[in-house]
Amino acid sequence: GAVVSQHPSRVICKSGTSVKIECRSLDFQATTMFWYRQFPKKSLMLMATSNEGSKATYEQGVEKDKFLINHASLTLSTLTVTSAHPEDSSFYICSASDYASTDTQYFGPGTRLTVL
């Protein structure tokens, strides 16, 4: 089946630093990837839609200058949390669609970010 990986799985950083999270579709091409954020014991909230070769579309209330998204290839999207603060601590999950053969999105295992 379709596999989506994320790296790193966990990251701890100091306040003010930037953190990059990678999302890869391992065995399929994904023209669109999605980035979600999950607060503790809460649901997933869509942050942005990432399209290969174009600018990401951000949901209302999500700061595009703080959460930089790059989708440089059909198998890789990155989310960079810039100048991280403790309130950015969260579980970040990406998903990708394999348009060639499936009708659904596949989710990565998530990245737990802790900002000290």
Add this chain to the structure above:
Amino acid sequence: GEDVEQSLFLSVREGDSSVINCTYTDSSSTYLYWYKQEPGAGLQLLTYIFSNMDMKQDQRLTVLLNKKDKHLSLRIADTQTGDSAIYFCAESESSASKIIFGSGTRLSIRP
């Protein structure tokens, strides 16, 4: 706007059936999903149903859809301890669209 609602907790006895209910508001929903999330882990797609279907069964899982009432349910037969997790109901207009998630139902199993 789009909204998906589900109860927060469900406790069932091992071996009984679990029924998790969900309501949604978006009339354009085409795909309706059930995801499972175990502690500290990502999402696992359990099953999904198209809006033109009433029911889908997959081994111990049965999904029922009442499109008129915008009500979706997931029934887990013979619930086991390994079924303990948070179950998210979700919907999207297409596989290329954003997915709107419910708040999740935490299923706990008692002996």
